[in-house]
Amino acid sequence: MALTDEQLERYSRHITLKEIGVRGQKKLLSSRILIIGAGGLGSPAAMYLAAAGVGTIGIADSDKVELSNLQRQIIHTTEDIGKSKAASAEDTINALNPDVTVNTYEIRVNSTNILDLIKDYDFIIDGTDNFAAKFLINDACVLAKKPFSHAGILRFTGQLMTCVPDKSPCYRCIFEAPPPKDTVPTCREAGVIGAMAGIIGTMQALEAIKYITGQGELLTGFMLTFDGLKNEWRKIKLPERVKHCAVCGEHPAITVPVDFEETECELCKE
Incomplete structure (x- = not known):
């Protein structure tokens, strides 16, 4: 496909980059990225992916916008309070870039639905707020061979990693199982x-863009952490894929996605 004059202008700063250029921009325009969770992490990720010209963005979120969300969930506004987060995100993306097709999943x-949900997407972004969802996303993406970005935030700290199945350790390799309920603080607390x-969240968008365009080094095999109070980044080398991992190990015990009891993550969007 040839880029239109409007697209050449809109994405001119990308096209100027030797790592992206016209070819990379076409890859972005042809790509499909799913964001699970339109909250604190999913909001900036969705907006930067839309601005970058990702052709199709899926937004999966069953919640409605609340006043307390607006302190960090920047894809929503005061006028969106009470509206579906997926619909609110779609409106913002449509206003930002008409090149983008938005698929919403208010579920x-x-x-029972995650494998069907992720099957048509090239990259998955985990913007969820609880351990049950994070392990579910990890397991489904590993089983379906879908690359994904995990991230979480709490207080003044954040972390993220990228998993490419068969090429890097997965989330379960690092965190074997969800913690017992009420053993970790939530962001609400x-x-x-x-x-x-x-x-x-913006770093998650960057990981997705690098994966789609095939440029740079992904956070595969590494956990990147940030302490905002000290302005300190740490890139932590993770262990190799764990042979006894329940989902990606040599003898996996998990062969289909499994639901876990929901416990809010200590590093989360809420």
């Missing part, structure tokens, strides 16, 4: 600085 993602969602 609670679970073991401990708080989170809103800007941290922007920092980490």
